[in-house]
Amino acid sequence: MEPHIAVLVLDTPFGSVAEEFGDFGDNAKDLLKDSKLPLVKYYIAYDLDKPEQQDVTDSTLENLREYVDSGVVKGIVLTGSRSDAFDNENPWIQSTDKFLKFLIANKPGFPMVGFCFGHQILAKNLGSKVNRNTNENGWECGITTISLNKSILSVEKSPFVDTLDTEDGNVLEHINLVEFHRDIVYGLPPTSNASSNSLASQTTFQSIGSTNKCSIQGLVTESGPVKVLTFQGHPEYSTRYALKLLELTHSIGMIDKATFDRSSYKTNNLINHGPVIANVVLKFFEAHS
Template identity: 25%
Template sequence: MKPPLRIAILECDTPLTRTKSKYGGYGGVFKSLLEAGADALGQPDLVSSKKGLDITKYDVVNEERYPTLGNIDAVLISGSRHNSFENVPWIVKLVEFIRHLLEEQDRIRVIGVCFGHQIVGRAMGVRVDRSDRGWETSVTPVNLTKKGKDLFKLDKLMIHQMHKDMVYDYPPGVEELGYTERCAVQGMYRKGRVITVQGHPEFTRDIVTELLETRHNQGIFDDKAFEEAMSRVANRHDGVAVASAFLRFLLED
């Protein structure tokens, strides 16, 4: 794929107050991430934060709005507080849209993040459900497979997590990227078609702090879980490296 890379961000949720004020929406969060990932590639004549990215945003929850396929090269499915396994109309529509892309649109590539990773798994026919091992939160080490190391250019991935649902099995024909003790399916890859991560490369310390504080106040996280997650929230993480991997995936022949 040659630049400009026309990437449609499918926004599957609305950020909390501070994050929304800074970025506008999750499309803005991902735009910032992808621009940083482009600069980190070190190929400014090809793609950078100033050149080679054409990013559009679509609210698939409230507006159920989707891109015209002829105008894009890839979709990126964002995270969400919603459950990927539910059969509410907008989620069913999203699953069918991704299934259509994967089965009938060889040209358009798919990137999935957290909820988006799970939507890809569901669209490919594997079980997506509540984890029986509880939440993964804050900066978490992910063990990488050989393919994961090759794609992310890392020996181990440090990435923000914020999920209690997961993909239980790998779909046929995808390569495994990583695993943790609590979640065996941390990423999927099929050359020229799809790349996903269960973690949140787009999340920052500030974004995750706001999420943890809000969910602690709501009683979702008890004091112990909140304090443990907060102890790791400022740790170094590899979000930009993951974004660079996403862009290499789009650029590969």
């Protein structure tokens, strides 16, 4: 097997949206189509009414662990999911947690990227609190403007340097990404006991930016051996995909009409910076793979 980046698909296909746009793994591969390394999908999630699939998931993750050990897998992408990253009773989430803990504890310099749920489950395994957002904030949907923290330009091997440059010589201070979540990461991974020799205790992180509904819009390694880049948003979702998803979730009652109308307006009128973030992710992998 040739060296590649593993895309962990953490949801089952979502109805008519998947029929038109592919599954979450396909979306990630499309976003990173210019990667120097091939991207290979690994299916982790399954319908919980098919418990026999857990053996398949465990086998897949065991194979992945061996591929990481042997150097075949050079990095991972964790996709979004309709599941809750904090659902510690879900068997495939438990297995994914175990796999991530292994990487965090044993693989210095190994690059890990997460989108939405992928961001949340990585943050959880680094020690952050992850849970439902407040009822007041509720869903954050559609293309949303994120205020970036300038300090992300100063982290070790920052993937944001040059990739946020504009044609007129400026640097983007805000980006617009598709969001679709009501779970959030509540804070940065905690600083571990200074006497600990764990890789995580030697690593610090920064928040990429914030919105008025979510203060941690992603994580990036500031310094240290655990290499993480995550986004609460979905850079892998096109504007057309986002509009279709808004229509579907409104039709089945997941979001109310006010949320649908507001989110649809933003999505129709804001530039989608997903392609910008694609370059950020590719630069991150190239720096650490």
